[in-house]
Amino acid sequence: MTTQLAQQRHIDAILSYADNSSSVNLSPGDELIGRSWKRCIDEYGLDPSQPRRARIVTQQTLREHQDSVDEFLNVARSGVEQLYSNIAKLGYVLLLTDHRGITVQYLGDRRHDQRLRKAGLYLGADWSEQYAGTCAVGTCIQEQQALTCHRVDHFDATHINLTCTSAPILDPMGNLLAVLDISALDSPNARNSQTFALHLTQLYARMIEDAYFLRRYRKQVIFRCDASREFVQVNGQYLFAIDEEGRVEAANTAGRSLMLSPGSDNGIEPRPDLTSLFECELRDIWSIPYDHDDQIKAFRHSTSGRTFFAALIQPRVRLPATSTKAALAAEEHVPQLDALAADDPVMRRTLGLAKRLRNKDVGLLILGETGTGKEVLARAIHAASHRSRRAFVAVNCAAIPESLIESELFGYVSGAFTGARTRGMRGLIQQADGGTLFLDEIGDMPFQLQTRLLRVLAEGEILPVGSDSPVKVNCRVMAATHQDLGQLIEQGSFRADLYYRLNGATLRLPSLSQRADRQHVIKQVLANRIEQDGLPAVRIRADAMSALLAYSWPGNIRQLDNALAFAEATCDNGEITVNDLPEECLCEQVLSVVEADDDSDDASPLLEALMEHQWNVSEVARFYGVSRPTIYRWMQHQGIQHARFLGKPKKER
Incomplete structure (x- = not known):
């Protein structure tokens, strides 16, 4: 199909959609593309049969747009360059526009400058929906959400070879600040080829947005939290700028999602109190850097009940601590009680x-x-x-x-x-x-x-x-x-x-499965048992700890104590591995598969594993990720006799 014929069919499809005279095969689930087409015709008076040339603003106008977001551009530059380095070899260019759709930063292959400029993929290009029609940047501005505008999703017929993916970047108040876009002149027909591009653009938009938030509030304390303790320090998803009384001055997009309140007009309570948002006391917030070696503490969200792990980002120029803050941070230390928990x-x-x-x-x-x-x-x-x-x-x-x-x-x-x-x-x-x-x-x-x-x-x-x-x-x-x-x-x-x-x-007292400090409890219970029984020191290997943390513990700490007593008694070399844990702490699917009756004449998987590992039960236990006593029980269940002589092992029937 020639380019001219493809463009004419696209124009006919848009006009038919606008007249509701026939159905148009829009991209799956993309009603927002249809809404944009409607806006282009009904509100902006655009004519799909009259394509527009790319609009590049003058240098003076471009400088005015860049000056208005100068501080943001200084923060975003590093993220923009990093993203482009990941996509350049795939034929993409990168656009960063302001909230009006004017491209204020651009990275692309200079060898294709002429084609890119003609297509509008260039510095100073106007990608507002009012001028360019349905496109990733303009429609992202109108819909306030990330999207891919792929080929025939575009309103302008001259853009149907393009694929463009955009994500919004919001300021700390939730207002649109900029749009991050990656585009390619030529792309595969399949729209799902851009799925990864959408995820990548959203990821970097969030990174840039959070970097700008931290820049804006660098002179205030930032309460940073995440659902993962391990990642909160390096990539905490939720950011809150707070004052001395724990009131929220501003929050990033993720943080605002935790502040949703059905009682207010916009869903967010003005300047909410962090202590009510996370059901805690002010002391709990200010003592985060002092209570634990990793300077992280767990909090529970008052609305959802979810557990979040938080750290404090202090101002670069440390402000003198007020007597109130110092007093709040210095909670009374009572060793007998403090030993019972970490930060749940x-x-x-x-x-x-x-x-x-x-x-x-x-x-x-x-x-x-x-x-x-x-x-x-x-x-x-x-x-x-x-x-x-x-x-x-x-x-x-x-x-x-x-x-x-x-x-x-x-x-x-x-x-x-x-x-x-x-x-x-x-x-x-x-x-x-x-x-x-x-x-x-x-x-x-x-x-x-x-x-x-x-x-x-x-x-x-x-x-x-x-x-x-x-x-x-x-x-x-x-x-x-x-x-x-x-x-x-x-x-x-x-x-x-x-x-x-x-x-x-x-x-x-919460159940063990609900506690955010399960790892501390596991280590403490083992330490107490070793001390009480006068046993040699024993450590828990990472695979065992993962299994213990994943288990639901219906019997709570009492069951945990019994499980660790069993593991300590069966482990070797002072190290508890996943193979030493009681079988109820392990994956039920593995147990059910291996324990299944083997009524055929063929050797069972367990017997094959024993033969393969030369009847080394410890090796077989590691192979299945269970304890050695469990292997012996499976052998008894399946009637497998331990080989005590060379030759073919036998299985009882």
């Missing part, structure tokens, strides 16, 4: 409250799933309190038989019942006198006993079984449960007045 936002809030209440004689109710460490937290609070020199007495209300729980809690006098000790017995509550009484699984306490416990808490005295004289006790009571006490109250199985007496304050 929920744990940070829980431990902060625990620090403030550790010496207050108010009841504490600790809530969390089974195995999350409720008793560990209670013991840490006791150890950090002024009661630490007296006893910490833990009572599992679900473990004591109902027939004995009253005598266990309140004690008894001599001869109180058949089988009682001759001298009687001090109950657990009395043993906790001066210290802390921890009532675990309080939701399982019998209803009748709840009444007596309420009296103890209200009057500060107990009545041993068989005694007529009450005994004064002074102990702090903490309770814990994984149950919903509110629901138990509605069902009539738990006293509301006891609940309010116990619940002077509530401390919530």
Whole structure:
């Protein structure tokens, strides 16, 4: 097909689309191209049958446009040159336009200057939609989104050999600042050939936008966060310029997406408070550079509940810290409590409250799933309190038989019942006198006993079984449960007045799978086990850590402790690898494939692997990424006998 004929067909297609007299095969999903064609005809009065020559503004006009974005051009230059170096050999040119569509920076192959200038792919070219019609730059300006305008997407028939991809660059207020575009004079017919070009252009547009943001707010503190802890320092996606009170002065495009608020006209609350945006305290923000060696801290987004990892970018000229900021950053250090978490936002809030209440004689109710460490937290609070020199007495209300729980809690006098000790017995509550009484699984306490416990808490005295004289006790009571006490109250199985007496304050523990500091917890649990059992030092290799971090841990920290105990016992050379972990921590798909029954006469994959590795079980375990005990279990399951002699191994049937 000749160029002239192709252009005429394109003109006919646009006119037909505008008249709705026939359907036009637009690019899949590109309704915005259709909207642009409509604007060109209905609003701008452009005629597709009258192509326009490329408009190149005068040098004076170009300088005026460049001067208006001078600071931005200084920042963008490096990104523009880097992008061009990646695309030049593919035949692309690069255009950077201002918000009006005038090309203020251009990089291209000088050998094709004449063709490029004629096509408008040149410095000073006007690519506004009002003049050039549907095109990547002009339509990007109108639609405020990245797009590819490929060949016949263009309104002007003389542009149907071009492929152009553009992405918007916004200023810190969300207004269009510039458009980044890469274009080629000749391109393949397939539009999907430009998919990578679109991603690459968007990537560099974001990089340039963020670099300009950091430049604009270089004299302010930047709160930089990302969903990945590893990348937040080098490529944090979300940027917030904040003042001394933690209020957001400005944010980049990604940051503004986290500030969306249904209650305001434009969806974004004016100058939102970072502490409400991430459910934290001002102290948590200013202490980021001091709390951890990597100067990163986890925060939880108040709307989505997602976890983000944040770092602070300090002004190049360090501003003198105010006394308020210094005081906020210097949170009280309580070793017993600080050891329980790193930077998980929920744990940070829980431990902060625990620090403030550790010496207050108010009841504490600790809530969390089974195995999350409720008793560990209670013991840490006791150890950090002024009661630490007296006893910490833990009572599992679900473990004591109902027939004995009253005598266990309140004690008894001599001869109180058949089988009682001759001298009687001090109950657990009395043993906790001066210290802390921890009532675990309080939701399982019998209803009748709840009444007596309420009296103890209200009057500060107990009545041993068989005694007529009450005994004064002074102990702090903490309770814990994984149950919903509110629901138990509605069902009539738990006293509301006891609940309010116990619940002077509530401390919530997240499940292990929800914690942002899982890696810290894993290392700490292993370190505690090594210290308690007097074991040699053991390290966790990266493949094992990846598997541990990926596992859901339905049994929480208690299950983690058991898994690490198993791994420590089976590992070699003081290093836990993925092969040493319990099989439930590994990929279920691998297990199901290898464990499948092999009813054929052919050798099973497991037997083949054993033969290939000369019956070295450790090598086979590494091959499948499981532990050695798992390989032995698979062998037993499939009836495979270990080869103890040379010759062909056998499989039992």
